[in-house]
Amino acid sequence: MAKKKDLSKATPWISAIGLFVIWELIVRIFNIPVYILPTPSESIMVGWDFRGAIWMHAVHTLYTTLAGFAIAVVFGVVLGALVGSSKAVYDAANPLLVGFNSVPKVALVPVLVMWFGIGTVPAIITAFLISFFPIVVNVATGLATLEPELRDVLRSLGATRRDILVKVGFPRAMPYFFASLKVAITLAFVGSVISETVASNLGVGYLMLSASSKFNMPLVFAGLLVIAVMGIAMYELFNIIERRSTKWANRGNPTN
Amino acid sequence: MTAVSKSFVELDNVRLRYSEGDDLALETTNMKINKGEFIAVVGPSGCGKSSLLKLVSGLMPPSEGTVIVDNKEVSGPLKIVGMAFQNPTLLPWRTTLDNVLLPMEIVKPHRNRLRKHRTEYEDRARKLLASVGLAGHEDKYPWELSGGMQQRASLCRSLIHEPDLLMLDEPFGALDAFTREELWDILQNLWMVRPFTVILVTHDLREAAYLADTIYVMSKRPGTILVQRENTLPRPRDQETTFTQPFTDLVHELRSHIRDVRAA
Numbered sequence: 001m002a003k004k005k006d007l008s009k010a011t012p013w014i015s016a017i018g019l020f021v022i023w024e025l026i027v028r029i030f031n032i033p034v035y036i037l038p039t040p041s042e043s044i045m046v047g048w049d050f051r052g053a054i055w056m057h058a059v060h061t062l063y064t065t066l067a068g069f070a071i072a073v074v075f076g077v078v079l080g081a082l083v084g085s086s087k088a089v090y091d092a093a094n095p096l097l098v099g100f101n102s103v104p105k106v107a108l109v110p111v112l113v114m115w116f117g118i119g120t121v122p123a124i125i126t127a128f129l130i131s132f133f134p135i136v137v138n139v140a141t142g143l144a145t146l147e148p149e150l151r152d153v154l155r156s157l158g159a160t161r162r163d164i165l166v167k168v169g170f171p172r173a174m175p176y177f178f179a180s181l182k183v184a185i186t187l188a189f190v191g192s193v194i195s196e197t198v199a200s201n202l203g204v205g206y207l208m209l210s211a212s213s214k215f216n217m218p219l220v221f222a223g224l225l226v227i228a229v230m231g232i233a234m235y236e237l238f239n240i241i242e243r244r245s246t247k248w249a250n251r252g253n254p255t256n
Numbered sequence: 257m258t259a260v261s262k263s264f265v266e267l268d269n270v271r272l273r274y275s276e277g278d279d280l281a282l283e284t285t286n287m288k289i290n291k292g293e294f295i296a297v298v299g300p301s302g303c304g305k306s307s308l309l310k311l312v313s314g315l316m317p318p319s320e321g322t323v324i325v326d327n328k329e330v331s332g333p334l335k336i337v338g339m340a341f342q343n344p345t346l347l348p349w350r351t352t353l354d355n356v357l358l359p360m361e362i363v364k365p366h367r368n369r370l371r372k373h374r375t376e377y378e379d380r381a382r383k384l385l386a387s388v389g390l391a392g393h394e395d396k397y398p399w400e401l402s403g404g405m406q407q408r409a410s411l412c413r414s415l416i417h418e419p420d421l422l423m424l425d426e427p428f429g430a431l432d433a434f435t436r437e438e439l440w441d442i443l444q445n446l447w448m449v450r451p452f453t454v455i456l457v458t459h460d461l462r463e464a465a466y467l468a469d470t471i472y473v474m475s476k477r478p479g480t481i482l483v484q485r486e487n488t489l490p491r492p493r494d495q496e497t498t499f500t501q502p503f504t505d506l507v508h509e510l511r512s513h514i515r516d517v518r519a520a
Contacts, residue, residue: 150345156313157362157417158335167361171349248349248397 038218040225047222053207058226061192061203064120065230068127069188073181076132080139084173085165090140097136105130106194113199123195123203130191131184138180142173175249178242185234193227264291264453265312265421270321272307280478281307284321287472287481291420292451296464298510299474300518305457307479309423312455313337325421335363338414338422338452342429344406346398352409353394356381359417366417384412388442404435408442415446424456428463437495440466444492461510465503466493473513476520483513 020040026032027039034042047054082089083097105126112122146168154164196205204223211219243250265287272282282304289295297305310316311323314330323330338359346355360366360377370377385394388408398406407427414422428436444467447454458464464471465487473483489502497503 147343147345149341149343152310152313152315153339153341153345153414154362155315155333156335156337156339156423157359158333158364159362163362167358168347171347174349246349248399 035215035217038221040221043218043221043225046216046218047225050219050222054204054222054226057202057204057207057223058230060120061189061196061205061227062230064123064192064196064203065127065185065188065234068124068129068192069131069185071124071128072132072135072184072188075128076135076180076184077139077177079132080136080173080177081143081165083136084140084143085161085169090144097133101133105191106198109195109198112195118199118201120200120202122199123192123205126195127188127191130194131188134180134183134187135177138176139173142176143169146172175242175246178238178246181238182235182242185238186231189227189231189234262290263288264293264326265289265455266324267311268322268324270311270318270323272304272311272316273319282311283475283478283480285480289453289455289470291453293470294447294454294456294468295470295472296456296458296468297472297474298458298461298464298514299479300476300514301459302477303474304477304479305474306425309339309425309455309457312421313339313423334421336417336419336421338417338419340407340410340414340422340424340427342426344398344403344410346406346409346413348398351395351397352385352390352401353378353381355398355409356385356412356416358413363417381412381416384416385409387446388412404431404439407431407435407439411439411443411446415452418450418452420452422452422454424454424458426458427456429458429460436460436463437466437498441494443467448492461507461514462498464510465489465506466498471510473510473517475517482517485510 024039024041027037038046079093083093084090108129109122109126112125116122116125143165146164150168151164154168159167192203193205196203197209198205200206204227208220208223211217211223266289267285267287270282270285271280273280285308297308299305307316311318312325312330314323314325314333317331325334346352347358350358357370357377360370366377382391382394385391385408388411390405390408390412393401393405398409401409407430411427414424428439431439440463454467456464456467468487471483471485471487472481473485474480475482485506487506489497489506493503
């Protein structure tokens with residue numbers, strides 16, 4: 001039993017290292033030139049050489065992403081609560097939301113630059129715009145899927161709409177909400193890096209763009225790896241928060 | 257006091273369609289239920305039994321006719337009704353005790369007193385849980401309880417605020433036969449200690465014969481009451497009652513009514 005557990009803990013590391021090994025081998029066997037695809041070992045070494053710059057840009061990207069994400073959480077919860085608890089708001093907001101979500105956010109960056117100038121502000125807003133949608137949808141779903149029988153029980157006790165929302169709606173929506181945070185945080189990285197790439201002189205996105213203009217492909221890939229690592233770390237963080245705060249919803253597979 | 261009618265619940269020429277232009281869900285229905293009476297409604301599935309509950313509890317307005325409860329015409333959800341369904345609908349993030357206390361957080365005047373008199377209310381909930389055999393399970397979560405235990409907790413939740421009117425919509429339908437009959441006894445005991453008016457919707461004819469004072473047989477959709485049968489079997493009824501001749505005769509009689517209804 002203990003062995004099996006150790007193995008399942010090691011699986012993600014094995015698969016990640018395996019991916020790097022295959023990547024390394026393919027590049028070496030087919031002799032792919034470094035300006036097309038560098039080996040992971042080269043990328044990591046170059047990344048280490050540039051660690052000061054990468055650290056500075058990565059911290060900035062993380063800050064930008066988290067700022068956009070924080071706005072998305074507040075906005076998403078409020079809008080999700082409105083959409084999920086009122087049929088009228090749902091009908092009114094749904095086509096707008098879907099339409100808005102279909103617009104590629106990269107197309108909005110130039111607009112944001114016109115409004116706010118180059119730099120951090122458009123990156124924060126892009127991160128927000130790209131990541132609020134799943135939060136709205138999940139919070140709304142959590143609220144809207146209340147069993148009708150339970151609603152009848154509460155209404156026949158004289159419960160107001162607010163009572164039902166507070167006593168049942170919100171607690172019920174929590175697992176949906178936390179699940180959406182995991183998706184939203186990774187999307188927020190996509191948003192901030194896109195904006196940094198197009199219109200900024202700070203952040204990992206900018207770092208990668210300037211590296212590629214100098215044909216420094218290992219540094220570009222080092223940037224990609226840093227983004228991936230930050231994304232995994234944030235995803236894991238929200239995964240842990242989710243499991244801690246909604247134990248009752250994960251009763252099928254005990255977490256300890 | 258003006259022209260006080262004796263009955264606690266009265267349906268006067270009630271008809272129901274779910275929306276304008278729809279076919280009738282409930283054909284002209286008249287009912288009189290006394291205070292403290294235990295009635296059962298049986299009938300084929302889809303005959304509008306559950307709609308009847310919604311009408312009486314004010315969750316749905318009648319399309320025609322009037323529903324009167326406690327001498328007042330029902331015009332919105334009554335605020336004093338206890339309800340239990342086939343699905344126990346307990347809240348998974350609350351312990352059994354907190355689930356049972358849920359109505360106290362909503363019903364006036366308890367909702368304003370609950371915080372200050374928490375222990376008093378908890379004792380009351382613990383007593384009620386003990387009376388249905390759930391002592392020692394108060395701090396467990398619903399998923400740690402068996403189906404029968406969840407249904408007992410659900411029954412406690414519907415009774416904790418001592419409602420005058422209890423609505424049961426096939427509450428024991430999903431349970432095994434032994435658990436079901438155990439819960440019949442539990443419900444009968446609770447009701448005999450403090451008589452409240454019960455409307456039980458079921459398609460288990462033995463259940464109706466075991467529990468009810470009066471049994472109503474409903475027709476196919478659009479449902480209406482075809483037979484009103486008094487049940488004078490002595491109380492408390494127990495396992496032995498179900499093997500006596502009058503009990504089996506009653507079940508037989510109800511069965512033949514249902515057969516006629518289904519054939520019609």
